[in-house]
Amino acid sequence: MVYSDGVTEANRGEEEFGETRLIDELRKNRSRTASEIVPAILASVQQFSTGDQYDDFTLLAARAH
Numbered sequence: 395m396v397y398s399d400g401v402t403e404a405n406r407g408e409e410e411f412g413e414t415r416l417i418d419e420l421r422k423n424r425s426r427t428a429s430e431i432v433p434a435i436l437a438s439v440q441q442f443s444t445g446d447q448y449d450d451f452t453l454l455a456a457r458a459h
Contacts, residue, residue: 395420395431395456400449404439411442428455 397416404411416435423434432453439451 398452
């Protein structure tokens, strides 16, 4: 997973989504395909955040076999 700071810095007031939540989401979705992980994490970040996203939001998922 490669991501921009807009993912981890998405906020709800003063609280940021953060790396710990991102790691938790990756663990929760690890059985999904790479193309399924991105929308799942996007949904989690949007559910967490309040208001509009003003920072860049980039996620790139890849899986090696």
